[in-house]
Amino acid sequence: MNRMVLLAAALGLVAVPAIAQDGDPRCAMHGEGFYYSEPTGSCIKVSGEVRAGFGTHSGRARLGSEGGLSLDARTGTEAGPFRMFVSPKLRSGN
Numbered sequence: 001m002n003r004m005v006l007l008a009a010a011l012g013l014v015a016v017p018a019i020a021q022d023g024d025p026r027c028a029m030h031g032e033g034f035y036y037s038e039p040t041g042s043c044i045k046v047s048g049e050v051r052a053g054f055g056t057h058s059g060r061a062r063l064g065s066e067g068g069l070s071l072d073a074r075t076g077t078e079a080g081p082f083r084m085f086v087s088p089k090l091r092s093g094n
Contacts, residue, residue: 030074042075064093 024036027043048069
């Protein structure tokens with residue numbers, strides 16, 4: 001599972017230098033938050049979330065956390081549209 005997170009992060013970092021501008025008309029058809037990546041020729045959206053919680057159960061304290069990273073890449077090909085979506089989740093707790 002950790003390899004998936006690293007892969008998604010690496011793909012996102014490849015796109016970062018190419019998305020310095022705020023949006024791109026080439027990606028408008030995919031919706032808000034997509035940016036054009038010159039190295040890959042794709043429209044890419046990277047997002048994520050982190051959650052933490054604390055509670056008690058049977059007099060015992062519990063602490064948990066959850067995090068995720070999503071990578072959505074879309075491009076047009078001669079065979080039609082191509083979409084890659086990766087969204088690994090990590091959980092921990094006691």
